[in-house]
Amino acid sequence: MRSRMLAWIPFIRAAPADNAQRNADGFVPYMSADELLATPRRQLLLENIWHRTSVNRDQFNKLYLAPIKRYAEIVQQLPASENHHHAYLGGMIDHGLEIIAYALKLRQSFVLPVGSTPEVQSAQSEAWSAAVVFAALLHDIGKVAVDVKVQLRSGDIWRAWDGPMKEDYRFQYVKGRQYKLHGAAAGLLYTQVIPSEVMNWLSQYPELWGALLYVLAGQFEHSGVLGDIVVRSDQASVAHELGGNPDRAVAAPRNTLQRQLLDGLRYLMKNELKLNQPEASDGWITADAIWLVSKTVSDRLRAHLLSQGIEGVPDRNSTLFNVFQDNGLIVANPAGKAIWDAEILSPTGWKNTFTFLRVSPSLIWSAGEDRPEPFGGSVQVLNE
Structure with missing residues (x-):
């Protein structure tokens, strides 16, 4: 157990401290x-x-x-x-x-x-x-x-x-x-x-x-x-x-392919991808997941990495999906595969079905980075 980088920490998930409290009037007590x-x-x-x-x-x-x-x-x-x-x-x-x-x-x-x-x-x-x-x-x-x-x-x-x-x-x-x-x-x-x-x-x-x-x-x-x-x-x-469980991704040195894929995905998410659009979009963010249109985002990520001179990027999406999955960068569907089928229903009434990669939000936004507001419509998974 101690051989894993994160396993030695004496907790699984954080929880409110047992001395956290507010007074009856809503003020938080000052403490030493x-x-x-x-x-x-x-x-x-x-x-x-x-x-x-x-x-x-x-x-x-x-x-x-x-x-x-x-x-x-x-x-x-x-x-x-x-x-x-x-x-x-x-x-x-x-x-x-x-x-x-x-x-x-x-x-x-x-x-x-x-x-x-x-x-x-x-x-x-x-x-x-x-x-x-x-x-x-x-x-x-x-x-x-x-x-x-x-x-x-x-x-x-x-x-x-x-x-x-x-x-x-x-x-x-x-x-x-x-x-x-x-x-x-x-x-x-x-x-x-x-x-x-x-x-x-x-x-x-x-x-x-x-x-x-x-x-x-x-x-x-x-x-x-x-x-x-x-x-x-x-x-x-x-x-x-x-x-979440991004152990392998965050533990990887910067010059490894999985780390470059993760850094590239973060860059696209924060700078280029159109997210949570009422109709056509590159992806949608819900309370517990990021749903990225699989072919669009994979093509954009490959182009971004190649423009940075990064070598070894798979030229086929199926291979790229396997690399994502092997390195814990995406969440597998119930059948253990990379691709999710889901229907997007917008608050405007627009709807469409796409194939998605599902990513944990904790891989993209670290502490100090508040997440964008969740999509106002719904993402209905079809392959559960």
């Missing part, structure tokens, strides 16, 4: 960091995190636990998203701890900094582990600054850069918010979590420091291995909470 982290599940995660580091307990408490407590005191019981993953009281803390646990597990697969001498790698080992922890913990912290409006019991509006709330509070999500703004907003808050002496230590190593700052600014394309570890750990946490 110790109270917030006292649940059995969070204590077990903290224990696992400690065992993944190479420091003793006192060093762990100072270097890692103290910043985690500061993080908890700031985010309190705010959810990690409005209606996607970890969308419950305490979701931000749970998601933050889960990502750290996954990231430290992945970090064991790398000797960092890549390409340096063994002496340099040994000297910087714990610094890179610390960078992994802080990048994982803080990459979403900007959400509490720009995605939610928090009102304190006193009537004042809480602004995250002013420090912890110190009062009971209630919150609502900002309508029309910019969904990627939270990446840039992390810079408002991470100095409240990472002590200056730790930043001084990490800033001695230019490659590490640059990668960490890029992650915290949401610029993962510039963050190298550190950013890849955070993205893959983020996907793992989201997938488990939503009941």
